[in-house]
Amino acid sequence: MNTIVIPDPVATATTGSRPISFQSVPAAASSDPTRARLGRLVTPHGLIETPQFMPVGTNATVKALDPDDLREAGATMILANTYHLALRPGHERIARLGGLHRFMAWDRGLLTDSGGYQVVSLGDRLTIDDEGVTFRSHLDGSPQRFTPEHSIRVQEALGADVAVCFDQPVPPHASSRSTVNEAMERTHRWAVRCLEAHGRTEQALFGIIQGGLEPDLRAGSTDFLRALPFDGLCIGGLAGDETAGQRRDALDIVVERLEGDPRPRYLMGLGSPLDLLDAVDAGVDLFDSVLPARVARNGTLWVPGGRLNLRNARFLDDPRPVLEGCPCRLCRTFSRAYLAHLFRANELLAYRLATCHNLTFTLDFMARIRSAIADGTFPRLRRELQAPPASSDAAGEPA
Amino acid sequence: MNTIVIPDPVATATTGSRPISFQSVPAAASSDPTRARLGRLVTPHGLIETPQFMPVGTNATVKALDPDDLREAGATMILANTYHLALRPGHERIARLGGLHRFMAWDRGLLTDSGGYQVVSLGDRLTIDDEGVTFRSHLDGSPQRFTPEHSIRVQEALGADVAVCFDQPVPPHASSRSTVNEAMERTHRWAVRCLEAHGRTEQALFGIIQGGLEPDLRAGSTDFLRALPFDGLCIGGLAGDETAGQRRDALDIVVERLEGDPRPRYLMGLGSPLDLLDAVDAGVDLFDSVLPARVARNGTLWVPGGRLNLRNARFLDDPRPVLEGCPCRLCRTFSRAYLAHLFRANELLAYRLATCHNLTFTLDFMARIRSAIADGTFPRLRRELQAPPASSDAAGEPA
Numbered sequence: 058m059n060t061i062v063i064p065d066p067v068a069t070a071t072t073g074s075r076p077i078s079f080q081s082v083p084a085a086a087s088s089d090p091t092r093a094r095l096g097r098l099v100t101p102h103g104l105i106e107t108p109q110f111m112p113v114g115t116n117a118t119v120k121a122l123d124p125d126d127l128r129e130a131g132a133t134m135i136l137a138n139t140y141h142l143a144l145r146p147g148h149e150r151i152a153r154l155g156g157l158h159r160f161m162a163w164d165r166g167l168l169t170d171s172g173g174y175q176v177v178s179l180g181d182r183l184t185i186d187d188e189g190v191t192f193r194s195h196l197d198g199s200p201q202r203f204t205p206e207h208s209i210r211v212q213e214a215l216g217a218d219v220a221v222c223f224d225q226p227v228p229p230h231a232s233s234r235s236t237v238n239e240a241m242e243r244t245h246r247w248a249v250r251c252l253e254a255h256g257r258t259e260q261a262l263f264g265i266i267q268g269g270l271e272p273d274l275r276a277g278s279t280d281f282l283r284a285l286p287f288d289g290l291c292i293g294g295l296a297g298d299e300t301a302g303q304r305r306d307a308l309d310i311v312v313e314r315l316e317g318d319p320r321p322r323y324l325m326g327l328g329s330p331l332d333l334l335d336a337v338d339a340g341v342d343l344f345d346s347v348l349p350a351r352v353a354r355n356g357t358l359w360v361p362g363g364r365l366n367l368r369n370a371r372f373l374d375d376p377r378p379v380l381e382g383c384p385c386r387l388c389r390t391f392s393r394a395y396l397a398h399l400f401r402a403n404e405l406l407a408y409r410l411a412t413c414h415n416l417t418f419t420l421d422f423m424a425r426i427r428s429a430i431a432d433g434t435f436p437r438l439r440r441e442l443q444a445p446p447a448s449s450d451a452a453g454e455p456a
Numbered sequence: 457m458n459t460i461v462i463p464d465p466v467a468t469a470t471t472g473s474r475p476i477s478f479q480s481v482p483a484a485a486s487s488d489p490t491r492a493r494l495g496r497l498v499t500p501h502g503l504i505e506t507p508q509f510m511p512v513g514t515n516a517t518v519k520a521l522d523p524d525d526l527r528e529a530g531a532t533m534i535l536a537n538t539y540h541l542a543l544r545p546g547h548e549r550i551a552r553l554g555g556l557h558r559f560m561a562w563d564r565g566l567l568t569d570s571g572g573y574q575v576v577s578l579g580d581r582l583t584i585d586d587e588g589v590t591f592r593s594h595l596d597g598s599p600q601r602f603t604p605e606h607s608i609r610v611q612e613a614l615g616a617d618v619a620v621c622f623d624q625p626v627p628p629h630a631s632s633r634s635t636v637n638e639a640m641e642r643t644h645r646w647a648v649r650c651l652e653a654h655g656r657t658e659q660a661l662f663g664i665i666q667g668g669l670e671p672d673l674r675a676g677s678t679d680f681l682r683a684l685p686f687d688g689l690c691i692g693g694l695a696g697d698e699t700a701g702q703r704r705d706a707l708d709i710v711v712e713r714l715e716g717d718p719r720p721r722y723l724m725g726l727g728s729p730l731d732l733l734d735a736v737d738a739g740v741d742l743f744d745s746v747l748p749a750r751v752a753r754n755g756t757l758w759v760p761g762g763r764l765n766l767r768n769a770r771f772l773d774d775p776r777p778v779l780e781g782c783p784c785r786l787c788r789t790f791s792r793a794y795l796a797h798l799f800r801a802n803e804l805l806a807y808r809l810a811t812c813h814n815l816t817f818t819l820d821f822m823a824r825i826r827s828a829i830a831d832g833t834f835p836r837l838r839r840e841l842q843a844p845p846a847s848s849d850a851a852g853e854p855a
Contacts, residue, residue, distance in 0.1 A: 117797065121804040123785070146772055146797040154775055154793050162789045373545055376553055386522070390561045394553050398516065398545040405520040405807055 077261040085433030092340030100218040105134045107342035117161040121408040131420035134166030136345045140175030148214035156216035168219040205250040213257040222251040224265040230298040237269035261288035279314040289321040296326035312340035349419045353411035359418045372397035385417035476660040484832030491739030499617040504533045506741040516560040520807040530819035533565030535744045539574035547613035555615035567618040604649040612656040621650040623664040629697040636668035660687035678713040688720040695725035711739035748818045752810035758817045771796035784816035
């Protein structure tokens with residue numbers, strides 16, 4: 058089925074001739090077993106320390122924030138959505154304007170997804186064939202078609218540091234084995250076509266491992282993808298409707314089979330702190346999710362051990378910051394009372410301040426994880442944070 | 457009618473025992489006649505150079521901006537709305553939280569209006585009697601009553617640098633002489649009651665001149681108000697449905713009768729650049745308006761000699777900044793194409809960037825006016841800017 062010549066992936070990933078490089082960073086030995094690892098991902102737009110979380114800028118903007126806000130929150134790499142940008146304002150337009158980095162004035166790491174997930178979840182009147190996916194735009198109902206080649210063409214036009222293969226994700230828990238298998242095999246064929254189509258040498262390309270919650274399919278997909286000369290490997294089809302245990306089982310299968318593979322591992326779509334902790338323990342390096350920003354816009358602010366719902370009336374008289382000592386724009390300047398007022402008045406500033414906080418919290422959480430891995434205390438950190446709190450936080454509710 | 461002992465207003469305004477002071481600044485003689493004047497308003501929260509424009513922070517936030525954005529735009533004094541804050545989150549709550557400056561983290565000049573305008577324009581089922589105004593809240597329909605004493609109590613609780621008397625504004629053009637006269641006389645009685653009620657010594661109090669477009673009423677109101685020991689004089693009942701000529705006639709009557717009065721003159725509600733130019737020429741020192749921010753949120757960006765409608769498709773491919781050389785966050789970072797995209801995608805960042813630009817533009821415009829007054833060239837600047845453009849701006853449409 059695959060007729061292209063594929064160089065040895067491991068050799069390629071370590072030669073330095075690739076657009077990105079990924080080196081593992083030595084860490085102190087840990088008393089308890091963990092696959093958590095430290096890494097340094099070097100891109101044309103700077104260094105990304107891993108494990109790392111990427112905020113999502115769907116429409117070439119992380120909702121409510123500007124690039125200064127993102128830098129201040131500590132973001133070193135963000136994700137933008139190929140599906141959305143292809144439909145509006147159009148990838149060719151962005152290319153004419155100098156590419157996505159310039160368009161959105163973001164000078165750090167940037168990854169585009171392939172559109173696969175959005176095509177399936179947002180497109181109307183979807184038909185999938187072996188060549189690609191035909192659907193109607195969620196914006197104006199216009200007919201659209203995504204193929205592996207088109208996805209790569211769009212992502213090359215956008216010009217992010219990292220592009221991702223076009224895949225067919227399916228809900229992991231709700232899908233039958235035959236559905237998972239069919240989507241996985243199509244994803245494999247498309248992965249090869251993406252590799253063939255991709256020609257932008259300063260842009261990295263990540264493949265996507267599928268296989269749902271079926272152990273043998275997940276294992277087979279890992280073996281298939283790891284044999285291809287991608288710059289990194291995404292773990293797709295999780296962070297959906299599966300349980301935490303099911304996710305961990307699938308991750309363990311993948312990571313075991315990637316043992317010794319020097320390329321970054323990116324679990325797509327995971328964003329809650331406790332979930333991140335578990336996936337880092339399983340050996341994942343990169344994450345993205347809209348979750349911290351989306352719940353922020355709804356008035357949910359993350360704090361250690363819990364969350365505050367700023368729409369609750371009790372905060373209207375609370376002079377404290379959302380989180381004492383937090384360096385974010387919200388916490389160093391304003392009270393809970395002020396933020397609660399802004400949310401009740403539907404004031405735009407509420408969305409920005411809450412998003413600054415939750416992204417700062419998430420990125421600081423990742424930094425704490427890295428620090429614990431470095432000094433060998435990550436298993437202890439994980440145990441502490443995943444245990445039920447001894448006494449309930451005075452302010453927070455369980456996350 | 458007025459039984460309180462009123463100190464000589466001019467002597468009071470110049471003694472320095474008042475919460476604010478206002479000194480005129482010498483300017484070069486101008487070849488053409490103008491009443492434009494330079495001043496320095498010193499408040500407990502810093503110096504405000506006049507003529508000056510105050511952005512409006514209705515709900516204790518200038519929509520879409522934070523205090524850093526406002527400082528960067530050059531704002532030295534802003535306005536907040538007593539009516540809105542009394543209803544939500546409540547003035548007593550703001551007082552408990554340390555006052556309005558602290559609540560909204562604004563460390564520069566702050567003025568609260570009296571609520572008179574909003575009560576009349578936003579309140580439902582309004583009844584006005586000599587004691588005050590009864591209405592239903594626009595938020596929840598709850599019964600509310602504002603009196604001069606209540607307005608002052610609310611403004612003292614908010615604790616801005618400048619409070620304003622509770623008045624009864626009427627639409628200047630659409631109101632009969634008897635309506636204007638009745639509202640003016642009531643405003644006069646209420647001005648005296650506000651003076652009696654006001655006891656917060658570190659807070660200044662401005663009176664409001666009414667009288668609509670009736671020359672004798674406008675003159676009489678000016679004479680009545682100037683005789684009272686206010687720290688400044690507002691010119692109310694304009695910036696409504698009157699023509700520019702009618703407004704100028706009313707302003708000339710007011711300012712002629714304030715000749716030699718050292719107190720600041722504040723025309724409430726005016727915000728378009730050409731209107732500001734004319735009112736400065738008439739001798740006004742202070743302005744406020746929601747206009748620059750409101751039109752910004754609708755996608756209208758102000759540029760010299762015109763405006764750009766960023767919702768127009770032609771901007772989707774325009775790599776230029778909205779205004780070359782403009783120091784605002786939008787123009788120094790992003791293209792017209794990016795802003796046009798953000799507006800089409802209804803992205804929150806659009807509102808912030810556009811508002812930063814229009815407020816920077818307006819505040820820079822006031823600085824240019826001050827500079828022209830200082831060097832005696834203000835009449836020439838006014839002639840140049842008010843003349844129809846010789847050739848239409850390549851990008852702008854007439855404002």
